[in-house]
Amino acid sequence: MDKLHLMTVYVAVAEEEGFAAAARRLGMSPPAVTRAVAMLEAGLKVKLLNRSTRYVRVTEAGQRYLDDSRRIIAEVEAADEATAGINAEPRGHLTVTAPVMFGKMFVMPGIIDYLQRYPGMDVSAVFLDRIVNLLEEGVDVGVRIGELPDSSMKALRVGYIRRVLCASPAYLEKNTCPLTPQQLPGHSIISAGSMAPLVEWRFAKDEQPVAVKVKPRLTVSNNDAAIEACLAGLGISRLLSYQVETHFDSGQLVRLLPEFEPAPLPVHVVHRESRYASIKVRSFVDLVAHHLRDHLKIN
Incomplete structure (x- = not known):
C-alpha cells in the first residue's frame, strides 16, 4: 500500500x-x-x-x-x-464563523495574524451563538464546540473546554457552598440560554452520570449577562471554562464542584472542502489551529 x-x-x-x-x-x-x-x-x-x-x-x-x-x-x-x-500565496475571500465570545477571544487573533501575513486575502467573520450550516450559508471555515455529528465536512480537533459551575466569593460568604450537585436546588441559580422554567444540569462522578433539575432565579439570553450576575453576587451559574477563566484567576469567581464536572467538550475547526482543501482554506485552518492549541488546555 x-x-x-x-x-x-x-x-x-x-x-x-x-x-x-x-x-x-x-x-x-x-x-x-x-x-x-x-x-x-x-x-x-x-x-x-x-x-x-x-x-x-x-x-x-x-x-x-x-x-x-x-x-x-x-x-x-x-x-x-x-x-x-x-499560486502559493493565498488570495481571495474567506468567510469564518465561531461562537460570539469564543470568536472574540480566540479566533479574532488568528484572523488578524492571517490577514497580516497574506495581504491578498480578506475575511468575513460571522460570530453567532448558533450552529451555522457551512454549505447552506456559504461559510468556508467554522469553529465548533462539542461533539460533532457525522458529516462530510473535514474536522480538525484543536483542544477541549469544560462546563464549569461558578459563584462569587460574596455569594458564598452569605450561602453555604454546595458540596454535591444535589444541593444546587437550594441555591439562587442563574441560567444562560435556556428559557425553560426548570433546567437540567448534567454532571458525572467516577464516570457515572448525575442529573439535577434546578429552577433559575434569573434566566438570561447570553453568557455575558450571566457572568455579570455572578460577579454581582446574585448566585451560581454554569458556563464554559474559557468564558470565566480570567475571573477564576483574579479571584472574582470561585469554581464549584470540579470533581463533578462532566467530560470536557472537544473544539474542532471544520470546513466544507472535499478531500484536499484549497490553499486559502488550508493556510487559514493551519494558522488558526496553531493559535487555538496554544490556548485550549484542560484545566
Missing part, C-alpha cells in the same frame, strides 16, 4: 484520537483504517499508538512520526499545487 496513503491515515487517527472518527474524516471504513495503521507499524517495527477501549494516543515515537508525516504530506501537496500552476 502507498506509504503516503498510510501516513495520511495515521495522521487522521492521531489527530482525531480514534479510528472511527478518522474513518469518517477520510471516507473509509474503520477496518480499513485499522489495517492501514497496523501495516504502517509493522513496516516501521515501531508502536505508534497506544490503544484502549476509551482512547487512542500517540506514543513518543508516534509523535515524532506524526510531525514528520504532517510535514511530508504538506510538502507533497505543495508540490502538486506548484506543478498545477496554483
